[in-house]
Amino acid sequence: MSLTARWLELAEIKDELAARDWFPGTSGNLAIRVSDDPLEFLVTASGRDKRKRTPDDFVHVDAGGRLIGEQTGKPSAETLLHVEVFNRTDATCSLHVHTVDNNVISELHAATGEVVFTGQEIIKALGFWDEDAVVRVPIIENHADIPTLAAAFAPHIHANAGAVLIRNHGITVWGETPAAAKRYLEAYEFLFSYTLKLRALGVHS
Numbered sequence: 171m172s173l174t175a176r177w178l179e180l181a182e183i184k185d186e187l188a189a190r191d192w193f194p195g196t197s198g199n200l201a202i203r204v205s206d207d208p209l210e211f212l213v214t215a216s217g218r219d220k221r222k223r224t225p226d227d228f229v230h231v232d233a234g235g236r237l238i239g240e241q242t243g244k245p246s247a248e249t250l251l252h253v254e255v256f257n258r259t260d261a262t263c264s265l266h267v268h269t270v271d272n273n274v275i276s277e278l279h280a281a282t283g284e285v286v287f288t289g290q291e292i293i294k295a296l297g298f299w300d301e302d303a304v305v306r307v308p309i310i311e312n313h314a315d316i317p318t319l320a321a322a323f324a325p326h327i328h329a330n331a332g333a334v335l336i337r338n339h340g341i342t343v344w345g346e347t348p349a350a351a352k353r354y355l356e357a358y359e360f361l362f363s364y365t366l367k368l369r370a371l372g373v374h375s
């Protein structure tokens with residue numbers, strides 16, 4: 171697929187996530203693979219309002235997250251997390267968003283280092299069709315130093331699809347295809363929202 175096609179694909183996902191208000195305060199970043207050998211990807215430019223669509227929304231980077239050729243933009247400050255995903259898997263898309271729900275869930279379950287879901291129909295959207303399927307989302311501590319954060323994140327990347335919560339920061343979700351990554355992100359956010367609503371009603375799952 172061409173660079174332009176990938177750009178448009180990521181722009182469309184960005185618009186959809188923006189419509190959900192999942193980029194408050196310029197938070198969040200998105201990445202899409204554009205080639206395998208050498209590994210290259212597009213990543214959102216740092217510090218931008220991801221609700222707006224502009225010609226400078228993404229930058230083209232190499233396997234280390236460095237700009238390729240002459241470009242004016244600056245890669246996302248959290249590019250190294252996407253670097254880990256693309257170098258360790260065949261995932262084609264990696265999405266990072268900050269929502270109130272994912273932050274609260276990460277804080278509530280930080281002590282156990284994971285949040286576990288079962289008995290939910292939406293789990294099928296994650297690719298688990300078994301009635302007794304159990305989904306575990308690891309929670310790592312937040313680190314202002316991004317290489318340290320990336321080092322804590324990397325051991326949780328086991329497959330072409332996955333998700334990691336970063337405590338009081340956000341979630342990073344990746345998938346085999348851009349559509350799959352978006353579907354997984356939506357399913358995780360559904361599970362977080364459902365769990366918090368139950369808690370607010372005094373039910374502790």
Ligand SMILES: CSCCC(=O)C(=O)COP(=O)(O)O
Binds near residue numbers: 197198216266
């Ligand atoms: C404004 S939120 C702090 C940085 C962050 O966590 C984030 O997701 C956005 O950083 P970027 O450099 O990708 O804009």
Ligand SMILES: [Zn+2]
Binds near residue numbers: 198199268339
């Ligand atoms: Zn972030």
